[in-house]
Amino acid sequence: MADSLREQQLRMAGHIRDPQANPPPPGIEARRLAVYRQLFFGNLQSLLAGSFPVLHASLAAEQWQALSEDFYANHRCHTPLFTEVGGEWVEYLQARTDQPGWVAELAHYEWIETALLLSDAAETEHDPEGDLLDGVPLLSSLAVPLAYAWPVSHIGPDHLPNGTPVAPTLLLAHRGAGHKVSFSRLAPLAHALLVALQDQPLSGREHLAALAEVIGIEVAVIEAQGLALLHALRAQGVVLGTRRG
Structure with missing residues (x-):
């Protein structure tokens, strides 16, 4: 039986998040899937780099790439709002106890400014x-x-x-x-x-x-x-x- 539309969407989303761990959905060219991944992941990287410029500049390129890829693949955000992704990134880094302690703290310091700017409390x-x-x-x-x-x-x-x-x-x-x-x-x-x-x-x-x-x-x-x-x-x-x- 053919996969339902929802199953196809979930398989595609899983593959775009982490192509090494999730096989692609059938019937879609690998080239096209790579374009989708580059588009979505590139947007996320641009969003994080723009929201956390000091952290981005302070980490080695390989370290930033590995963290952002793992965040994209494994962290489950609790918000659909782009303006709140920064808070999710801070939460993710706070759980990464393998990183130097200043990494999560610097991220929080940069994020709090945005949180206050956007607050409507x-x-x-x-x-x-x-x-x-x-x-x-x-x-x-x-x-x-x-x-x-x-x-x-x-x-x-x-x-x-x-x-x-x-x-x-x-x-x-x-x-x-x-x-x-x-x-x-x-x-x-x-x-x-x-x-x-x-x-x-x-x-x-x-x-x-x-x-x-x-x-x-x-x-x-x-x-x-x-x-x-x-x-x-x-x-x-x-x-x-x-x-x-």
């Missing part, structure tokens, strides 16, 4: 003039605290890391006015506070008390500094104000 209702100590400070959905083991902001084809640094790279990615995404370095206290704001709806005073306990100091020692930091973050649009209700 709505902000939670808030009071922009709320009390940042007694109220619950609200972090913008367009602000993301980041922590990397590798110095991702300095990696490039001429600056490949030799070993994991002692201190992590702490960054804030933020989409501000004009849809411009910026990255800034964070001190450990600022990073810890932003992560806490992201994770728990506590008052500013409670957040600072929790940080003081972790550090092992009196809350009065960091309260003034912490409040000044919250006000600065609000001025930058990173903290929107305080939650309502």
